[in-house]
Amino acid sequence: MILASFFLLSIGAHFTPCSEPFLNVSQRKNFTYCKKLTTLEAEFAWRINNEQQIEILFGTRLHTGFGWLAWGVNPDEMPQMVGTRAMIGIWNSDGSTFITTYNITSDTKMGCMLKPEKMDEKVQNEVGFHNMSMENINELDYFAIQARVILPPAAYNISKLNHVWQIGDEAEGTEPKMHAKTLQNVDSTETINLWVRDEAHHVGKHENHLRTVHGILNIVGWGTLLPFGVIIARYFKYPLENFHDWRIPLHVSCQIIGYILGTSGWILGLVLGNLSKFYIFKIHRLYSIFIFTFTTLQMLALRLKPGEDDEYRKFWNMYHHFLGYALLAVISINIFHGINILKPNDTWRQAYIGILISLGAIVTVLEIYTWTKFKRSPKPTASAQAGISATGLEVPQPRP
Numbered sequence: 001m002i003l004a005s006f007f008l009l010s011i012g013a014h015f016t017p018c019s020e021p022f023l024n025v026s027q028r029k030n031f032t033y034c035k036k037l038t039t040l041e042a043e044f045a046w047r048i049n050n051e052q053q054i055e056i057l058f059g060t061r062l063h064t065g066f067g068w069l070a071w072g073v074n075p076d077e078m079p080q081m082v083g084t085r086a087m088i089g090i091w092n093s094d095g096s097t098f099i100t101t102y103n104i105t106s107d108t109k110m111g112c113m114l115k116p117e118k119m120d121e122k123v124q125n126e127v128g129f130h131n132m133s134m135e136n137i138n139e140l141d142y143f144a145i146q147a148r149v150i151l152p153p154a155a156y157n158i159s160k161l162n163h164v165w166q167i168g169d170e171a172e173g174t175e176p177k178m179h180a181k182t183l184q185n186v187d188s189t190e191t192i193n194l195w196v197r198d199e200a201h202h203v204g205k206h207e208n209h210l211r212t213v214h215g216i217l218n219i220v221g222w223g224t225l226l227p228f229g230v231i232i233a234r235y236f237k238y239p240l241e242n243f244h245d246w247r248i249p250l251h252v253s254c255q256i257i258g259y260i261l262g263t264s265g266w267i268l269g270l271v272l273g274n275l276s277k278f279y280i281f282k283i284h285r286l287y288s289i290f291i292f293t294f295t296t297l298q299m300l301a302l303r304l305k306p307g308e309d310d311e312y313r314k315f316w317n318m319y320h321h322f323l324g325y326a327l328l329a330v331i332s333i334n335i336f337h338g339i340n341i342l343k344p345n346d347t348w349r350q351a352y353i354g355i356l357i358s359l360g361a362i363v364t365v366l367e368i369y370t371w372t373k374f375k376r377s378p379k380p381t382a383s384a385q386a387g388i389s390a391t392g393l394e395v396p397q398p399r400p
């Protein structure tokens, strides 16, 4: 929580100006405001003709060279996909292009075909899109759509306008097909005050920092300290038997700290999941519930552990070992999953892979050392005496 508040304090007002070439294009077209949107590398320029009439230009890259670009407004309380009145420019792979308006409903979200719908501000409270045009901005490798938008004052207020943007790779004629579902694609909404260039309430404005904290807590807690604690439990018995007395206290304290950090990260994840009301990352969530449940079970060892010479101790050991290693596997899968959701630059993945490689190197060295020493000396070692090898499996006992 200290980490979290530190990150929250470090958030300044966040406004990203347009890229130079896009700004240039927008100024050539007489747009007066321009800003980079928070996701999909999109840029947005606008001009206010009056309270009810604006001109907009929306542009971004389409990496495959075709697909669709959508920009729209939503009259509901919160910006979201369902309810958005959008204009969509479509570049088909056969070279044909279309730009029309669409009414996006819950049926669309459920997978029904998205058909063009005429929008007319003369119908009560409907949006009007006029003079729509689409183009490729060559100097930027951008695709862009542009229009004059008429917003009826009963339903829209440009000082708190909910706008929504999206891109997709696939289309068929005038029908755009489902977009990707990464965080970038679902976080593409905000409430903006068009009068003030840098005033926008993006859903993820604070969330983005909390996501960073969430990732760090989880990687450090579940992803680093728990495996490190397991290494202690495994190798302080042998070959690092000099530290044998420290084995259990260190293992336990490492796991307790890891558990506390990891659990804070998990709770933060749940909070983040609840903050973003319109989407959910099911698999990541399921894995995380699994991880929390079973690490909690592992932690019960603090109180519920049969004594050293209890006949059930053998079974407790087996179960504690098995669950411990299974958890490490699931945790690392879920961390990669989380990094994939966040889809940031590659540093997260590289950092985590770095951690895995370091842990792996420690394990490899100790493991090789264990086996060469084990092979060379027929003398029973501390662990062989107990009938347990470094892998935790029972081994044949050398004759005395």
Ligand code: HEM
Residues within 6 Å of the ligand: 070, 071, 072, 079, 080, 081, 082, 084, 086, 088, 104, 108, 109, 110, 111, 112, 114, 164, 165, 166, 176, 177, 178, 179, 181, 185, 186, 187, 188, 189, 278, 279, 280
């Ligand atoms: C072409 C047909 C479309 C289909 C089948 C579709 C489907 C979906 C689905 C299934 C989700 C939920 C993803 C999740 O929960 O993981 C979603 C989210 C979203 N979509 Fe679409 N979508 C389409 C077009 C659009 C368009 C044109 C826009 C923008 C104008 C858009 C904007 C969004 C946004 C902002 C979200 C985030 C969640 C939300 O606000 O509800 N989508 N879409």
Ligand code: HEM
Residues within 6 Å of the ligand: 226, 230, 233, 234, 235, 248, 251, 252, 255, 256, 259, 295, 296, 298, 299, 300, 301, 302, 305, 317, 320, 321, 322, 323, 324, 325, 327, 390, 391, 392
């Ligand atoms: C989430 C937390 C935990 C995980 C993932 C975990 C995992 C493990 C693993 C994998 C081992 C076997 C290492 C080997 O190969 O020798 C082990 C050993 C052990 N753990 Fe934990 N552990 C956790 C928490 C705890 C706690 C809270 C205690 C508290 C008493 C504890 C007590 C022990 C003991 C006594 C052993 C040694 C068993 C033996 O070989 O005699 N562990 N742990």
Ligand code: HEM
Residues within 6 Å of the ligand: 183, 207, 211, 214, 215, 216, 218, 219, 222, 265, 266, 269, 270, 272, 273, 274, 276, 279, 280, 281, 282, 284, 285, 287, 288, 289, 291, 331, 334, 335, 336, 337, 338, 339, 340, 341, 342, 348
């Ligand atoms: C094992 C470790 C992890 C656990 C237990 C965990 C847990 C969670 C949980 C419970 C959620 C909420 C899911 C929902 O309700 O939609 C979540 C969301 C998320 N997690 Fe993780 N997570 C882990 C690792 C990571 C990592 C390493 C990253 C990134 C570097 C990450 C990034 C995210 C993101 C971006 C979200 C979406 C937040 C949102 O909905 O706005 N997670 N995580």
Ligand SMILES: *[C@@H]1O[C@H](CO)[C@@H](O)[C@H](O)[C@H]1NC(C)=O
Residues within 6 Å of the ligand: 020, 021, 024
């Ligand atoms: C803007 O575009 C004009 C002509 O299109 C060009 O002469 C000028 O150098 C550009 N400025 C920047 C900053 O790119």
Ligand SMILES: *[C@@H]1O[C@H](CO)[C@@H](O)[C@H](O)[C@H]1NC(C)=O
Residues within 6 Å of the ligand: 028, 029, 030
């Ligand atoms: C931009 O404004 C200037 C001056 O008002 C005008 O001459 C020009 O035609 C306008 N350009 C566009 C693209 O509307």
Ligand SMILES: *[C@@H]1O[C@H](CO)[C@@H](O)[C@H](O)[C@H]1NC(C)=O
Residues within 6 Å of the ligand: 083, 103, 104, 105, 106, 117, 118, 119, 120, 126
């Ligand atoms: C768009 O859909 C909403 C319901 O989601 C409906 O109330 C509205 O009249 C529709 N608008 C148009 C132009 O079809």
Ligand SMILES: *[C@@H]1O[C@H](CO)[C@@H](O)[C@H](O)[C@H]1NC(C)=O
Residues within 6 Å of the ligand: 130, 131
């Ligand atoms: C918009 O389109 C109408 C009709 O095609 C045209 O008369 C008008 O000049 C256009 N306005 C702008 C700003 O391009």
Ligand SMILES: *[C@@H]1O[C@H](CO)[C@@H](O)[C@H](O)[C@H]1NC(C)=O
Residues within 6 Å of the ligand: 051, 153, 157, 158, 159, 160
């Ligand atoms: C729009 O909202 C602002 C601030 O909330 C308010 O001052 C203004 O009167 C509203 N405009 C209209 C046309 O409702």
